[in-house]
Amino acid sequence: MSSSQELYNRLSETMSALVKVTNRKQLANWLWIVVGLLQGKSPALSQIANFLPMNTQAESRVTLIRRWLMNWHVDVWAFYEPILKHVLQGWSAVQAYVILDGVMIFGDRWQIFRVSLQHGCRAIPLAWVVVPGEGVTTVQHLKTMLEWVKRLLHNRVKSVVFLADRGFRDCDWAQLCLDLGWNYAIRVACNTYITLEDGRTGRIDAWVSPYRNRYFQNVWLTQAQKLLTNLSVTWTTDKNGQPEMVAVISNQIACRTRCENTAAA
Template identity: 30%
Template sequence: MLLGQSIPWTDQRHCQTLIWMVIGLVCSECINLTKWTVYIHSRAVFAQSHQRRFSRWLHNPRINVQKLYSPLIAQALAAWGEPCITLIEDTSMLWDEYCLIRLSVQYRGRAVPLVWRVIRHGSSAVGVEVYQAMLKRASGLIPVGVSVCFLADRGFADTTLMRYLRDELHWHFRIRVKSNSWIHRAGKGWIQLNQYHLAWGEVVLLQGVRLTKTQVLDGVHLALARDPRSGQVWMVVSDESTSLQTFREYGERFQIEEELLDEKSNGFQLERSEIRSAPALSRLCLVMAVATLLLTVQGQQVVAAGK
């Protein structure tokens, strides 16, 4: 999978710069334009020349992030040949000023970026209208005939989103809901979820309920449980009948939390870039996405070779 062959570049120098940045990121294991220059071999003598080139690339409006990345991830999804895939959506705040909204595909223990958007926004809470087009774009990257399960935390517990996923995109979903959510059961009337007082280790499965009084969504299913060790209560809504398996499926979402933590502080250290521009941050996410995809594909090849 070669960048130059998979993407219709208008300027091959842009492709070369991206390759250099991916190499720098993988080798240095952090986001630092100065450190990346150590791994570059070219006719330029001074490291500052490379650093300026990286900065110009990140701020270049001609670099269309999704146009460049979409062919790569679509090719990977087709090659993986999975009959069912899990997509995980989450948000991450940068300096309490920018919000990264990202949808990733879960593959063999990793969360590989699929689509993303960076906006200037002082909160991780975003409305469906902000990322709906992003979901639509993601649906066009999924191979025909592949079943999709969408996972998200309480910040995405919106019936408008659930209806869009189920009725428009025809995706399944497992979304954690808030304890103050209202549900209606046939013959039982309205009740808030926090009125279910679960004992430690207790599980309650509710099928075919109506969710929320304001933007009503019919025909969804709920799985409620209190963790027997931590005592934490979990409430997950699904478009399919719920069971204990529902909690295991939702648990795959935690992989992206680890990925986002790695990018912010533990690994790539995204916030250390000090880049305060939404478009430039989105292009920086492209560098990270290509690096993540590259490492995932290489790991897959190593496993296939039995090494």
């Protein structure tokens, strides 16, 4: 028995019990793609094709894989959701960190936004959405996806901390997290205005010297004072060896951990 067939059999034994689809051929095709991903160690279709149990030419196998992936009759979530729920078993006492990120594709004509579950040094995708256009997106475009993630994680984890970078710095993201019952740790731009508890105002980068950590409790964010939050500031070094500020807002107490969690994401 080949190593590919052996891996397929092991995966099939587990996945067949979890994934309940009426067309079992779809499950078999999907498992062979997973085998190719694992053994080829690459998402390239040409690599995956090398591990399919067929005697056809490589080009024909690539065409077949592409046809499988483009099959609109396949319900992606019928495959993926039961696996996610299985993975989350035993997480009821865990504080889960979810990460929101995005990427431009097709010449910046589309953006893919993904919410992932942080697990060690890996990110497990929980949900994703494709949005047309470029630039900073709004809460309304992704609200439905985040509400779905809330329902998925509800009663499966102890609590949730939402992590995001400067592309999601609008105060509406923090407010949505609070509405969902999540904590948040979101990186903001260093030129963001804040108002301190004593009434003093100014840009974040005016309050913190290079390589000095500072933590501010109960600050108002932006000149319009749109959000009452806590601010943690630390420093890293950019690719040119220059100091780079890392400013993170959170509804939890400002401290070094907030910056570390966001940097790890």
